[in-house]
Amino acid sequence: MPLGNYGGNVQTCPVGTGSSAIGAGKVVEGVTTDARGFIRSVPYTIGACQYCPTEITSQPLDTTIWANTQDGVLTVSVSIDNPTYQWQYSEDGSTWYDIEGETSSTLTLSNVPSSQSGYKYRCAVDSDNGDLTYSSVAILTVKPSPTLDNNPTGFEVWSNVDRTLSVSATGEELTYQWYFNGEAIEGATESTLSFDNIQFDKTGSYYCVITNPAGSVQSSTANVVVRQSVTEDSITKKLEKVTTISGTGYARFIVETTAYNPTYKWYYGSGDTWTEFEETSNILFIPAESKYNRKNIKCEISNGGGSVSTQAVLVYSSTAIQITSQPQDVSFKLNENASFNVTVSTSTGNAYYQWQYSADSNEWQNIENATESTYSFKMMDSKNRGYYRCEIDNGGGILYSENAKIIFPEDVAITTQPTAITSAIIGAKATFTVVVSGDYPKYQWQVSYDYGDTWENIAGATNGTLGVDVVENIVDNSYRCLVWNDNNVDAPLESEMVWIENVIEPTAFQEWSMANGLGVDASPSATPHNDGITNLEKFTFGLDASKATSYGANANFKHSTDASGNASLQFPVSVDAEGVVNVKALKSVDLINWTEIIATATGETSSDGKFKIYKATAPIGEEGKVFLKLKVEEK
Incomplete structure (x- = not known):
């Protein structure tokens, strides 16, 4: 050097x-x-x-990155062999510091805070055949995450007005997302959140998250309280026509509203002349005094959000209450409605109802919102056990209905278990049956394909008998039935597990019998249509088992005579019947005495190939007549 x-x-x-x-x-x-x-x-x-000097062929360039999230990369290139590098930085461009460990041609800056924006970087390059040389200076610009300038300010307001929440922030490429009670508000992506005609359901906490590629910042929480204004829609119970009585009776008027902190003013009168009552609650009682007779009653409901006057109703006189129909007991049925009803005489005027409940028929409590002549509710479980009655009032006195109750069903019990089937015929229907006692039983049959480890409901199998089609692999299945009623919905009874031990192939006659709707156990000799033709004959000759059919319905049945004086009977025999039945031909001259004759195959078959054609022949003889018939027997 x-x-x-x-x-x-x-x-x-x-x-x-x-x-x-x-x-x-x-x-x-x-x-x-x-x-x-x-x-x-x-x-x-x-x-x-x-x-x-060492020649630098590629200088580092000024670089802009996002704070903490984006890497900055500076590179330098030289044209000499065996260069050495040392990257340096400076805050003011005058004093430079080596960056420890950064001794390659590339400098990677990671997790850079925004406070280092404006830092300057250069690379000192040296070599064996060149002198120490400094690259040009590259300036790093670090764009910061958002900075919150102003938080949203909560408010308390009456309903049906317009309001806004706003935030302001400093930063580039800012996006906004407002949250309500911790959940993102769809479409609320501006710095201002607007409420048009705000309603009570907008009461809650709000905040905004402002984001850019460098990070995000969350505003403070703004609490919004919306007080329900008094409007026509907020009045849930309006005045009804009420009759008062003479003597010591009284009339009762009720109004109800969902509005916040309402005040009530009651008036009686008519036209432009109205007198205010002292009562300030939502219920007004007035005695049967002459000054109220045939007068209108109204109520003015107000709060800071508005005021509404109800429609006026007229006061009349009435007589004492008379119950004409008492509530009746109801049988328990899960998830169905129970209804208790009481009626009063039409001459008693307007009546007020309040249904009550008691666990022991001694201590009674009012049932919320049960203020009509009929009280209905969904029956759920044993919590509905108890007594119900109705308190009735029309200003002429208070009367109580008789007590009514829900009657719960008797528990179910399995009295006869289903039994396993030793042998079943393939193609037939196998049945299992369970017998139970108790009220309103419900059934659900189930099948298991792994010997009872897991079970699946069988669709539609919801009565005491289960029918299953017998197939070859049905011996691998197990079956059971769940039984319950409304008393034990969550803990149904389980029947014993049953199965089919063995399956066998059906005989040809049984296959024909099942195919024709007769069932696997049909009797071969049965003549259900009283046509004299047994099931076995219909099977043999290919006749329809479901109809009353004569032999002549099969075109292969023919009788004839020849020039030699012989009578012949041609008949078909089903291919399926071979080996299952014997068909014999018989002859007679008097229809009383019959003799077996030989029937031989003609070698012909029916056009569809399902039948072989046979023929029996007998001489007509001296009598000039002969009768031929067929006899079918099982082998």
Whole structure:
């Protein structure tokens, strides 16, 4: 390395005559002064060296990144061999600090805070045949995450007005998302959240999250309280026509509203003349005094959000209450409605109802919102056990209905278990039956394919008998029935597990019998249509088992005579019947005495190939007549 650099491209260094300069320079011939203008001594002990800077072919560039989330990458390239690098930074451009460990041509800056925006970076490059050189300075710009300037301000307001919540923030590429009670509000992505005609359901806490690629900031929570104004829609119970009575009776008027903190003012009168009552609650009682007779009653309901006057109702007189129909007991049925009803005589005027409940018929409590002549509710479980009655009032006195109750069903019990089936015929229907006692039983048959480890409901199998189609692999299935009623919905009874032990192939006749709707146990000799033709004959000759059919319905039945005086009967035999039945031909001349004759195959078949054709022949004889018939027997 040169010992001194005094400007320009010439450096001075101690050398011997004709020697090479120390460092990266060389002795320059003919130069007799050094870079400072001093005369060189003879023999020359100070040599002139040419300064050889390292050439940087690619400089680092100014870079902009997002704080904490985006890496900044600076690179430098040189044209010499074996360069060495040392990256440096400076806060003010004057004082530089080495960055520890950053000794490659690339500098990667990660998790950079916004406070380092404006830092300057350069790279010191050195080599064996070049001098220490600094790259150009690259300035790093770090864009910060959002900074919240103003938080939203909560408010308390009456309903049906317009209001807004707003935030302001500093930063680039800002996005906004408002939240209500911790849940994002769909479409609320501006700095201002607007409420048009605000309603009570907007009461809650709000905040806004402001985001850009560097991060996010959450505003403070703004609490919004919406007080329900008094409006026509807020009045849930309006005045009804009420009759008062003479003597010691009274009339009762009730109004109800969902509005916040309402005040009530009651008036009686008519036209433009109204007198205010002292009563300030939502219920007004007035005695049967003549000054109220045939007068109108109204109520003015107010709060800070509005005021409404109810429609006026007229007061009449009435007689004492008479109950004409008492509530009746109801049988319990899960998830169905129970209804208790009471009626009063029409001459009693307007009646007020309040249904009550008691667990023991001694201590009674009012049932909320049960203020009509009929009280209905869904029956859920044993919590509905108890007694119900109605308190009735029309100003002429209070009367109580008779007590009514819910009657719960008798528990179910399995009295006969289903039994396993030893053997079943493939294609037939196998049945399992469970018998239970108790009220309103419900059934659900289940099947298991893993010998009872897991169970699946069988669709539609919801009575005491289960019918299953017998197939080859049905022996791998197990069955059981769940039984319950409304008393044990959550803990149904389980029947014993049953199964089919063995399956067998059906005989040809059984297959025909099942195919024709007769069932696997049909009797071969049965004649259900009283046509004289048994099931076995219909099977043999291909006749329809579901109809009263004669032999003539099959075109393959024919009878004839020939010139030799023989009578013949041609008949078909089902291919399926071979090996299952014997068909015999019989002859008679008097229809009383019958003799078996030979029936032989003609070698012909029916056009569809389902039947072989047979023929029996007998001489007509002296009598000039002969009768032929067929007899079918099981083998």
